[in-house]
Amino acid sequence: MPNYTLKNIPARLYNRLQAAAAEGSHRLNQEILARLRRSFETLPQRLSSLNGGWIHETLASGEAQQLKETEGRAAFRRGIARAKARKQVETR
Numbered sequence: 623m624p625n626y627t628l629k630n631i632p633a634r635l636y637n638r639l640q641a642a643a644a645e646g647s648h649r650l651n652q653e654i655l656a657r658l659r660r661s662f663e664t665l666p667q668r669l670s671s672l673n674g675g676w677i678h679e680t681l682a683s684g685e686a687q688q689l690k691e692t693e694g695r696a697a698f699r700r701g702i703a704r705a706k707a708r709k710q711v712e713t714r
Contacts, residue, residue: 628654 631639643653689697 639653639657640650642648643650646653648656
């Protein structure tokens with residue numbers, strides 16, 4: 623089985639991982655591996671839920687209308703800004 627050394631773990635994250643490992647009577651390595659596995663297992667579920675939310679929002683927004691090119695670009699920029707804001711919140 624391959625080995626990998628994880629470097630530059632922020633102190634706050636490291637302390638949280640250690641506490642979770644101790645709480646579950648695991649070694650730190652076991653805790654990290656378990657969390658990595660779970661993140662890959664839940665990714666398709668989260669994406670499906672997110673897509674479902676977008677579909678629901680789209681259907682609830684009313685009748686479809688053709689966007690002008692400038693409106694489409696503006697909507698795209700707003701979507702990118704929202705995604706960046708969500709990512710910043712998730713990484714805190």
